[in-house]
Amino acid sequence: MVDLNEIAKSVIGRDITRTRELTKNAIDANIPVKEILNKGLVAGIQVVGEQFGEREIFLPELLMSGEAMKAAMRLLKPLLAKRKGGETYIGKAAIGTVQGDIHDIGKNIVLMMLEGNGWDVTDLGVDIAPEEFCTAVKENDFQILGLSALLTTTMPNQQRTIDMLKANGLRDKVKIAIGGAVVSQTFADQIGADCYAGDAAEAVKKFKLLIQ
Amino acid sequence: MTSENTSKKPDLTPRRRFVANLMGGRKGKRISVSNPTSIACTELMNKIGVHFPDAHHDAKQMAELAAAGYEILGFDTVMPEFSVQQEAAALGCEVKWGTDTMMPEILTHPVKDVSDVIIPENLLEKPSICVILDAISMLRHEYGDHVAIIGKVMGPWTICYHMVGVQDFLIMTLREPDKVRELLDAYIPVTVAFANAQIRAGADAVTLADHATGDMVGPHTYEEFLVPLHHKMLPQIGGPTILHVCGNCVDRISLIITEGYDAWHFEWKNDPKKVVKAAKGEISLLGGISNVDCLLNGTPDDVYKQARYNIEAGVNSIGPECAIPAGTQIANLKAIVSAAEEGY
Numbered sequence: 001m002v003d004l005n006e007i008a009k010s011v012i013g014r015d016i017t018r019t020r021e022l023t024k025n026a027i028d029a030n031i032p033v034k035e036i037l038n039k040g041l042v043a044g045i046q047v048v049g050e051q052f053g054e055r056e057i058f059l060p061e062l063l064m065s066g067e068a069m070k071a072a073m074r075l076l077k078p079l080l081a082k083r084k085g086g087e088t089y090i091g092k093a094a095i096g097t098v099q100g101d102i103h104d105i106g107k108n109i110v111l112m113m114l115e116g117n118g119w120d121v122t123d124l125g126v127d128i129a130p131e132e133f134c135t136a137v138k139e140n141d142f143q144i145l146g147l148s149a150l151l152t153t154t155m156p157n158q159q160r161t162i163d164m165l166k167a168n169g170l171r172d173k174v175k176i177a178i179g180g181a182v183v184s185q186t187f188a189d190q191i192g193a194d195c196y197a198g199d200a201a202e203a204v205k206k207f208k209l210l211i212q
Numbered sequence: 213m214t215s216e217n218t219s220k221k222p223d224l225t226p227r228r229r230f231v232a233n234l235m236g237g238r239k240g241k242r243i244s245v246s247n248p249t250s251i252a253c254t255e256l257m258n259k260i261g262v263h264f265p266d267a268h269h270d271a272k273q274m275a276e277l278a279a280a281g282y283e284i285l286g287f288d289t290v291m292p293e294f295s296v297q298q299e300a301a302a303l304g305c306e307v308k309w310g311t312d313t314m315m316p317e318i319l320t321h322p323v324k325d326v327s328d329v330i331i332p333e334n335l336l337e338k339p340s341i342c343v344i345l346d347a348i349s350m351l352r353h354e355y356g357d358h359v360a361i362i363g364k365v366m367g368p369w370t371i372c373y374h375m376v377g378v379q380d381f382l383i384m385t386l387r388e389p390d391k392v393r394e395l396l397d398a399y400i401p402v403t404v405a406f407a408n409a410q411i412r413a414g415a416d417a418v419t420l421a422d423h424a425t426g427d428m429v430g431p432h433t434y435e436e437f438l439v440p441l442h443h444k445m446l447p448q449i450g451g452p453t454i455l456h457v458c459g460n461c462v463d464r465i466s467l468i469i470t471e472g473y474d475a476w477h478f479e480w481k482n483d484p485k486k487v488v489k490a491a492k493g494e495i496s497l498l499g500g501i502s503n504v505d506c507l508l509n510g511t512p513d514d515v516y517k518q519a520r521y522n523i524e525a526g527v528n529s530i531g532p533e534c535a536i537p538a539g540t541q542i543a544n545l546k547a548i549v550s551a552a553e554e555g556y
Binding site: 014055057058059060061063064067100102105108151152153154181182 | 317387
């Protein structure tokens, strides 16, 4: 009998090998994938997110827990894709770092937390031009588009991207979330974004609210 | 001494004012305004006709842009290194040098193991290194004893971010801490050689940026890796040093003051009053005017208020908290100087 709580503990404990092993055991024991995800990985990464928000842990610890989760997700993802009847994912989102900016740690952490919390996420990469964001929105059915910018010099490209979505008649197709060390709720309001998230834990909460 | 002679006594020159503040000495009639990090904004570049990326590569243009900090803004210091990629470029990383509005970026991270570390024997002759040395020499020649010159180097921790990649390096601190220590030790000679060369070229002090910031790593990580590293490294540097660590660092001030730096350049998000109290007079404090909220998005009046708050808190020298955003207005930078000119 696999205790899914042990998977959560191994994510919190940053034990990549144990997380992978326990997840495999759970799959082999025919425990529903959604249960493994929610009671094992999501439960674990939520605690990690809270610890990070409270400054009990910092980036290295968060990244290691993320690696543990990624190891488990590599086993679960093929099974999630094969699901029959009903949606397993909470929602569908894509995140990219804006043009001229190649910082990606924050973006990657948000992607990891969202995936761990049951989202179907797409990493659009870094240095993404507004036109590329538009193409991604046009050709897919993302519910939320996340725009990350770490520099004051690249912040304006969050606005340019929103403006280009409007110009191409795509603004209403997707909710826009922005994040990054230098952006703020005030800036999000100024440029017409739907939400601002200060860190990955906040992003998980706010993304869920955005699609309700 | 008669009161007439007292009133005629000249105030400290910009250089003396800054150096006195840096070492916790005589205060003079007013606080110094300093920039341990870049104050090159687009408006300043347009005003003097010097732009990036040329000012990263050409010593004369670099010196000219640095000098604008004194000539146009009225700061007491000039600091010619506007980016943080000089060492990484010299050590073999591919660097995209950017534009007026785009700071340089490191595109490759060639080091995965200590065996990958290669420090060229002719390090100080590498273009990205000697352009800084030449610019410092030109500034010293130009300003003699009048204006303070601050150099800048990256510490081994930041060099490792650049050479290994930030994410991989941070994970390494948990999975392979001994390797982290070996890598840090391997890069000490780079920081020391560059810092000493800048002092020989004429720098009064050197900013040493080692970005183990509170927004990335905890105080336990700072204590485990940075404190022993800095204890080993600082005695080898032959001049005053200014530690630059961004972010929320109140939780590690008690560690910073044990390391041997002459000053700490800090951010506004660390309340200057708390910083002064926690420093206990063991280190001078430079900063801490907010870049985004104040210098970029605020008014000259907002800047004045933060500057006066820092002065009244007992900070030793005031200025921007970090390299300023490109869109910062000259009027806001001048407002720092205006606040300082009112005296203590």
